[in-house]
Amino acid sequence: MWVWIVCLLTAAPALAEPLCSKEVCDNYGYKVRISIKTALGDKAYEWNESEMFLFRATVAFAMRRYTSDETYNVSDIVVCNKTARVSFWFLVTSPANTAQLVPRGQVEAAVRLSRNRINSAFLLTDQTLQFVGILPTLAPPISYDTPPWLIVFGVVMGVVCAGIITLLLSTLLKRTRSKKNLLETEEEEDRRGSITANGRLCESLREKDPGRGHPDDVHLSKL
Amino acid sequence: MAQRRIQEDERYETEDRPKWDNKVQYLLTCVGFAVGLGNVWRFPYLCQIYGGGAFLIPYLIALVFEGLPLLYLELAIGQSLRQGSIGVWNSISPYLGGVGVASMAVSFLVGLFYNTILAWVLWYFFNSFQDPLPWSQCPLNENLTDYVEECVRGTAANYYWYRVTLNITPDISSSGSLQWWLVLSLALAWSIVYICFIRGIETVGKAVYVTATFPYLVLTIFLVRALTLPGAIDGLEYLFTPDWGVLLNPQVWLDAATQIFFSLSLAFGGLIAFASYNPRKNNCERDALLVGCINSATSLYASIPIFAILGFKATTNFNNCITSNVLKLTNEFDIAEKNITADNYDMWLKTLNTSHPDRINSLELRECNLKRFMDQSVSGTGLAFIVFTEAVIEMPASQVWAVLFFIMLFSLGLSSMFGNLEGVLTPLFDLHMVPSWVPKELFTGIICMVSFLVALIFTMGSGNYWLEIFNSYVGSVPLLIIAFFEITSVVVFYGMKRFSEDIEFMTGHRPGLFWHLCWMGVSPLMLLVVLVAYVVVQVQVQPQYPTWNPSYTLFPEAEVKPYPDWVFAICVMLSAVPVVPIPLVALYHLIRRLTHPEQHTRDEPHVSNPYDNKAFITHTIM
Numbered sequence: 001m002w003v004w005i006v007c008l009l010t011a012a013p014a015l016a017e018p019l020c021s022k023e024v025c026d027n028y029g030y031k032v033r034i035s036i037k038t039a040l041g042d043k044a045y046e047w048n049e050s051e052m053f054l055f056r057a058t059v060a061f062a063m064r065r066y067t068s069d070e071t072y073n074v075s076d077i078v079v080c081n082k083t084a085r086v087s088f089w090f091l092v093t094s095p096a097n098t099a100q101l102v103p104r105g106q107v108e109a110a111v112r113l114s115r116n117r118i119n120s121a122f123l124l125t126d127q128t129l130q131f132v133g134i135l136p137t138l139a140p141p142i143s144y145d146t147p148p149w150l151i152v153f154g155v156v157m158g159v160v161c162a163g164i165i166t167l168l169l170s171t172l173l174k175r176t177r178s179k180k181n182l183l184e185t186e187e188e189e190d191r192r193g194s195i196t197a198n199g200r201l202c203e204s205l206r207e208k209d210p211g212r213g214h215p216d217d218v219h220l221s222k223l
Numbered sequence: 224m225a226q227r228r229i230q231e232d233e234r235y236e237t238e239d240r241p242k243w244d245n246k247v248q249y250l251l252t253c254v255g256f257a258v259g260l261g262n263v264w265r266f267p268y269l270c271q272i273y274g275g276g277a278f279l280i281p282y283l284i285a286l287v288f289e290g291l292p293l294l295y296l297e298l299a300i301g302q303s304l305r306q307g308s309i310g311v312w313n314s315i316s317p318y319l320g321g322v323g324v325a326s327m328a329v330s331f332l333v334g335l336f337y338n339t340i341l342a343w344v345l346w347y348f349f350n351s352f353q354d355p356l357p358w359s360q361c362p363l364n365e366n367l368t369d370y371v372e373e374c375v376r377g378t379a380a381n382y383y384w385y386r387v388t389l390n391i392t393p394d395i396s397s398s399g400s401l402q403w404w405l406v407l408s409l410a411l412a413w414s415i416v417y418i419c420f421i422r423g424i425e426t427v428g429k430a431v432y433v434t435a436t437f438p439y440l441v442l443t444i445f446l447v448r449a450l451t452l453p454g455a456i457d458g459l460e461y462l463f464t465p466d467w468g469v470l471l472n473p474q475v476w477l478d479a480a481t482q483i484f485f486s487l488s489l490a491f492g493g494l495i496a497f498a499s500y501n502p503r504k505n506n507c508e509r510d511a512l513l514v515g516c517i518n519s520a521t522s523l524y525a526s527i528p529i530f531a532i533l534g535f536k537a538t539t540n541f542n543n544c545i546t547s548n549v550l551k552l553t554n555e556f557d558i559a560e561k562n563i564t565a566d567n568y569d570m571w572l573k574t575l576n577t578s579h580p581d582r583i584n585s586l587e588l589r590e591c592n593l594k595r596f597m598d599q600s601v602s603g604t605g606l607a608f609i610v611f612t613e614a615v616i617e618m619p620a621s622q623v624w625a626v627l628f629f630i631m632l633f634s635l636g637l638s639s640m641f642g643n644l645e646g647v648l649t650p651l652f653d654l655h656m657v658p659s660w661v662p663k664e665l666f667t668g669i670i671c672m673v674s675f676l677v678a679l680i681f682t683m684g685s686g687n688y689w690l691e692i693f694n695s696y697v698g699s700v701p702l703l704i705i706a707f708f709e710i711t712s713v714v715v716f717y718g719m720k721r722f723s724e725d726i727e728f729m730t731g732h733r734p735g736l737f738w739h740l741c742w743m744g745v746s747p748l749m750l751l752v753v754l755v756a757y758v759v760v761q762v763q764v765q766p767q768y769p770t771w772n773p774s775y776t777l778f779p780e781a782e783v784k785p786y787p788d789w790v791f792a793i794c795v796m797l798s799a800v801p802v803v804p805i806p807l808v809a810l811y812h813l814i815r816r817l818t819h820p821e822q823h824t825r826d827e828p829h830v831s832n833p834y835d836n837k838a839f840i841t842h843t844i845m
Contacts, residue, residue: 037560083557138369141362149349153407156349160414167421168664175662 019101020080025089028101030108031132034086039128047086051122052079056090058118059111063092063102066110071095108134240305241424243500248428250510252497253298255435255638257487257518260340260607263635267462267526268602269482273475274466279523281470281479286519289749290483292741293706295511295734296713297489301498302507303725307649308492311499312709315717321808322708323650326492328801329701330646333491335674336693337643338416339681340604341636342408344629346388347608349408351625358383359616377779380613385771388608392684393772394784399684406682413675416640420648420667424500427641434638441631442525445624449531452618458534461597462526477760480753485698487518490705493642496649506730529606536614537596544591548572551586604687607632644670688768696794700761701801703754708805710747719743766791 025031032055037044045051056077063072076095082088092102111118111134119129126136243249270278304311309323350357361374361382369375374382385391392399419430449455469475488494498507545565552563556575563571576583601610607628615624648667651657657666681690713722719739727733769781786794 033554035560084559085553085557086560087554087557138363138367148353149346149404152349152352153345153411157407157411157414160411160418164414164418164421167418167426171422171662171664 019078029089029091031089033130035128039124058121062110062114066113241500251431251435253514254517255431256642258521259639260636261486262522263525264606265602266522267529271600274469276463276465277467277469281476285480285483288745290487291515292746293489294487294515297494298498298507298511299726301495302501305499307496307653309650310653317812318809319712321805324804325705325801327650330491330643332697334643335678336690338412339678342412344632346408348629356621358612373773380609384608389687391771394770395685395688401682413671417671421664434634437634438631441627445528449528452535454535454538455531458530462530477756490702492646496645508730532614539617540596541593544589548588696797700798704802707750714743
């Protein structure tokens with residue numbers, strides 16, 4: 001029993017070595033780029049081994065969620081080629097058999113499914129926690145039942161039409177009222193039986209001085 | 224002669240010609256007519272391409288020797304003869320009636336496409352009430368796997384303008400269909416124009432209190448905001464740094480003269496109509512100076528926030544360019560974040576280029592040059608609907624700035640539309656071409672409806688191409704020709720002596736030597752030179768137009784195509800048909816006089832007037 005444990009412990013690092021070779025990484029692994037300072041600015045945290053541990057844990061969580069296999073563990077996520085950029089490659093080994101690597105397609109699907117959760121764990125976004133080769137799912141466009149521009153258009157059009165109708169009606173009313181006034185004054189004139197002489201009503205002349213016999217007429221007529 | 228004029232003056236007071244409520248309305252209407260979209264999106268562009276501050280010299284010279292004299296002439300003749308454009312020229316001599324008809328035709332045609340631009344402004348205005356602004360991101364394609372290709376290759380703002388708004392066809396021969404959203408916007412634009420015009424200058428005079436003053440308020444707000452943006456000072460420096468060498472380029476003088484001419488909205492007949500509603504005794508000299516100077520001052524004032532914002536946009540583009548290059552380098556060489564910054568980018572690039580030149584080449588780094596970004600000068604609709612909308616996205620609270628900007632553009636255009644429509648309606652009313660049983664409101668409505676229906680051409684897929692044709696061919700040469708005939712009519716047919724007397728009656732003093740010199744010599748000469756030079760330049764240039772063609776190999780660059788023959792024939796017609804009435808009417812009257820010599824006694828050209836009723840005059844003498 002002890003021998004087995006010692007063998008496993010010594011063999012584990014030896015197993016890890018060929019995993020990080022270029023061919024293996026290209027076929028089974030994904031490159032990850034993390035840009036903490038771009039995303040968080042002053043509130044940026046430092047990338048250290050604990051953060052790496054969290055990353056491995058979240059990927060393991062993603063694998064568990066996707067495969068509904070509860071045996072995935074942090075040790076199944078292998079990380080290699082770490083750089084100061086903060087970028088690295090990671091591979092997923094099968095929990096049942098550490099020598100067997102999970103195919104890329106499955107890893108991609110798992111990451112896609114839980115992308116949001118992985119991003120939130122690190123306070124990052126699809127662009128700042130970049131899985132090279134896994135395209136971020138694009139947000140569906142916001143669709144409205146009624147496009148907002150139609151609403152604004154309807155309001156403005158309604159106001160303008162109401163204004164036009166109001167103005168036209170008021171002009172119409174003013175015109176009919178003035179026409180009515182004109183008709184009334186004409187009727188009055190007809191009633192009084194006026195004959196206008198040089199533009200002045202006989203009525204008004206009579207009212208001025210009934211006894212004078214229209215002396216003003218003399219000045220007005222050239223005859 | 225002056226006495227007879229006084230008698231007619233007294234008679235005029237009893238007529239019900241519409242009047243301005245007060246002087247302010249009249250001035251605001253004239254200023255609003257003169258100050259239009261061109262002040263905001265044409266003048267800053269010219270300033271930029273013609274060496275900044277140096278352009279002001281030909282511009283101011285053109286203003287003083289060409290713009291102000293013509294403006295004074297139009298206002299004085301309108302105020303003195305008190306009729307719209309056809310009536311005024313008919314009064315001077317029946318042979319010149321064609322000048323008025325030409326003005327009316329040009330006003331109508333320009334009004335068609337100008338209101339279409341306002342419809343576009345309204346469309347953008349409606350769409351500014353969304354978060355995020357629709358021109359800030361590309362839409363997804365059908366599979367939802369990626370963005371629409373046309374949008375990715377161009378930019379989101381370009382896509383929104385050419386595809387979503389215009390739905391433009393690849394060339395002018397394919398008309399496409401009517402775009403219903405543009406038809407709605409156009410209907411609303413014409414409705415707004417109608418409601419402002421419903422009672423003639425009664426309602427227009429009230430509308431201009433808002434439409435003429437609001438743009439200044441918004442420009443000031445933008446000025447304050449723009450000056451606080453990063454890169455604004457660079458933009459202003461770039462704009463105003465003079466390059467004196469441009470003064471030797473004749474094209475600069477030509478452009479300055481045409482800009483002043485079109486900017487003051489001369490030869491449309493609108494200014495004559497507005498002045499005709501004034502009381503006889505009104506100092507039109509001061510009005511002309513005021514309107515002319517306010518117009519130029521507005522152009523200058525508007526170019527400051529425009530260029531501050533363009534400088535901001537260029538700086539943002541430059542920073543984005545550098546950032547994307549930095550990211551590419553950081554990712555390729557796995558350098559720690561924020562080690563390469565904008566400041567040490569050049570140094571890093573040099574070091575890396577010496578050590579790994581092939582990898583650097585494979586990266587396809589963009590060339591980031593601030594001056595090149597500043598040089599991307601745009602004018603016209605491109606400035607408003609593409610460049611400015613992109614700039615607005617970068618500003619915090621984008622919706623507010625977008626709404627303010629588009630309302631400002633709408634007010635600027637609406638007050639200019641008033642002048643256009645006035646140039647069409649007033650001559651028709653004055654000549655009693657409208658039967659008296661048709662109320663004014665109905666006739667105005669009919670004209671608006673007819674204009675709306677004809678302008679539906681511009682809402683088709685190829686509408687933008689047609690609009691550019693109308694803009695270049697109707698709004699240019701015919702106006703110059705009409706203005707030339709205007710000034711020669713007044714100087715030759717009406718007579719400077721009579722004109723000076725009229726002005727003395729109206730303003731209280733005769734026009735000075737400067738005005739005499741300009742009217743009789745400098746201005747007609749300048750107009751003639753500008754006209755000839757303009758035609759010569761146009762003729763030399765092959766008639767072609769830029770198109771938005773997604774299947775073009777160098778897309779998103781515009782593919783330049785030549786006009787088909789039938790389109791070019793229409794262009795020539797658009798330039799010729801408005802001015803054809805000038806010789807036609809003269810010919811018609813000449814033929815009439817030759818065939819009926821007894822009816823036309825060769826007398827001094829008298830002010831024959833539809834209001835003239837000799838019997839009435841005899842009675843009032845008593």
